[in-house]
Amino acid sequence: MSLFEDFLTRLTQKFPEDGATMTMSAFIEANTTLKKKPFSFKGYEFQRQIVDDMHPNLAVIKCSQVGLTEIQIRKFFSFLKRTTAVNGIFSLPNDEMYKRVSKTRIKPIVDDEPVFNQHDTSKKPARSMDLYQVDDSFGFITGGKEGDATSINADIMFNDEVDLTDQEILALYGSRLQGSRIKIRQGFSTPTFEGYGIDSMFKASDQHEYLCRCSRCNHWNLPTFTPKFINIPGLSSDLNDLSEIDNDMVMKMDLDAAFTMCEHCGAKLDLLDPSKFEWVPRHPGRLSRGYWVRPYCAPELNTIRYIVEQLLDYKRKNSIRRWYNTVLGQPYNDASARLSIPEIEAVMKGEGNVDVPLGSPVAVGCDVGQTCHLVVADLRHAVPIVFKWLQVPADELKQAFADLRAQYNVVAGGMDLNPYAPLAHEIRDESKSVVMPIEYATSLKAAPISLVKDETDKITHVSSNRTGIIDKTVGSIRGHRIAFAGYGSKKLVIQTHLQDMVRVELPEQPAKWVKLTGDDHFFHALGYLLHALRIHDFILSQDEQEERQMSVIFGLISTVQQREAGLDFKSRVRSPSLLGLL
Known part of the structure; x- marks a missing residue:
């Protein structure tokens, strides 16, 4: 490397690319790397708007395999970098997850990315499993205990895996933002039950959905794993619920030829063309912000074959709820976990005195x-x-x-x-x-x-x-x-x-x-x-x-x-x- 190139490298590390009009996603692309290459949203274009959204009350429902934990870590520390002398809390549900994420996900990003290392090389930043200093700002990583929720004041708070966190502790976290004028709180989670945790937060929000426009008829679709959108050659037309697919049915299907289709004209949707997608809110007037990240948002990973194979695997484990929650990113109303209306009505014998x-x-x-x-x-x-x-x-x-x-x-x-x-x-x-x-x-x-x-x-x-x-x-x-x-x-x-x-x-x-x-x-x-x-x-x-x-x-x-x-x-x-x- 020439002296001039070395000078440019050191200059870039000391003065990262930034500007008042620069979006958070552009900052992450310009200043961070992934596998020693400049970070890119290619294949995950849906993430860009979520990363750019610094709404003070944001909730994201997500399925697995969509990279949101990775990107929210980058978003969290980029905010600390770009904002002078602030505190942030990044919470995980329990100590085991907090230690694992801190060691394997957070530490490599913060330590290896020059943009997150202190400018003044004479001062060593505070770095530990539960605390990461970036310039004059501090990021606290916590494990969802009561002490974590009552001992740290913060300007920004990210709650990862909301539904796996004790909801009473989650409520306590809100008090940590009271002394701040910024007060940004954003929650991310795979869902569990209808009306619980992240699902409840999303339902109270403006409910952004990632719609896909059909190239043939221009109809805007919200694809779900239902016969209305999923075309699998060999699948019986009498099947109304794709969760009923079993091993015998799969033997007659051609999963490699399966595709997601337009509900209006039946044409194959081009899920790999980001220009065909747009985040659209159901209730644009609501004060809180919400996004629902479904499997088709990352179609190269969450293929129809993958979804069906996961369905059969979770059925073998007798854990169909986990399939709905993690693979489809949908809340589940488990009859064994909640009293049903028929069960209640069975003991209701009359309204009269x-x-x-x-x-x-x-x-x-x-x-x-x-x-x-x-x-x-x-x-x-x-x-x-x-x-x-x-x-x-x-x-x-x-x-x-x-x-x-x-x-x-x-x-x-x-x-x-x-x-x-x-x-x-x-x-x-x-x-x-x-x-x-x-x-x-x-x-x-x-x-x-x-x-x-x-x-x-x-x-x-x-x-x-x-x-x-x-x-x-x-x-x-x-x-x-x-x-x-x-x-x-x-x-x-x-x-x-x-x-x-x-x-x-x-x-x-x-x-x-x-x-x-x-x-x-x-x-x-x-x-x-x-x-x-x-x-x-x-x-x-x-x-x-x-x-x-x-x-x-x-x-x-x-x-x-x-x-x-x-x-x-x-x-x-x-x-x-x-x-x-x-």
Whole structure:
């Protein structure tokens, strides 16, 4: 290399190509490399608009094999480079992914690209697995823990794999931008369930779709993996859902001759010509920005053959949801992970008022908030029949419980300990511990039922495994071990609340139930009601065990304190174990 060429190289490294009108994609092309060649968007032209879009509230749904993690890393650090003295957070769902991405994806880009190395060679930039300095700006790489979401202030935040991240932690991340005037937050993820995570964010956005214009008829298409767009020689014309393709069908198909066609005229779409594509928003007036990256956006990788082969592979693994999520980039409504409307309607027995005589044994469940949701179940039948669905302001909750105790024989009850623990304790005491405060426990080792006592050995509340409570509540509905009645005009509200909880299985973590929108109050009220029956049965079994021990030691039967306190409801109503609740 000549002295002049060496001078130009060093000059370029010190003063990267940039300008006020230069787009982010042009900056990345001019200043970064891939496999020792200038970075190019060729074959991934759809990425350019997403990279250039610095909207403060952006969400991208993506399938696999489209290179978005690579490009968003470059976008993130290019922003830090081009903006003076800012902080950015790039979050991954967990420590394992954060360490892997930081080591194998981020570190090579930041260390090897001269544009991201500090101009003043006398100062060594701060570089570690969780922190990368670029000039006077800092990029924090985090693993989705609560401490990560509460300890760093930022101007820009990229959340990678939104759906695999704990949604409560994700919400906490928003507070990290409060002190900034820039406040850019962008999320990227393969989807999981309808209405959850990235799908929910996209639905609230302007919903950009990458449309393809037909060369023959000029019709704009939004290709999907359906018979309307996919032409596979040898595929039966009677097949309406391509996810039904199996090994026997594939033997009759010519996958190499398959193509994506225009829904209007049937001509083959030219998916390799970027001039035929354009990002178009469904709702251009909305304040947040959204993009949906589907398989045909990168057609050379996501061929029809590849999609079909992946379908068969995921079927063999009994993981069809993963095929929808990662290969098609579509959210999936898994019946096993979420209560369906038919399952709910199967236990709904009528909207009319139910005649429950005064003094009848009932159980109560309450989800506490500014508006409290109460459910009351008649226990005189083979299965509990929920006949009251109440919505009560928090300041009227004590009176509502008093009215129920005056009208019925409340033999068991449960309510959440939080967010108003003093109120829960007052209601517990006024009911003589019949209505027990319940605290959701999320620890991996949390017991199904753990009695929490004070220094006088009095039970203050119960701590119980959250996932276990919800699993049993869903199981009771699916197994028809509970019935609903007397709901009047609240039928749709109840169905909405029961469908708001989705069981999500995260990588290397136990399954957990997550909220879709937060409208889930009657669901949790039902959970507290059913769990209260198990709690009282558990307490009674402990008392009986103590009695047996006392009789062995002293040769007599002790008086059970909890019975005197009203905890024994088995003498007044059929055992919940006989009702199939345990």
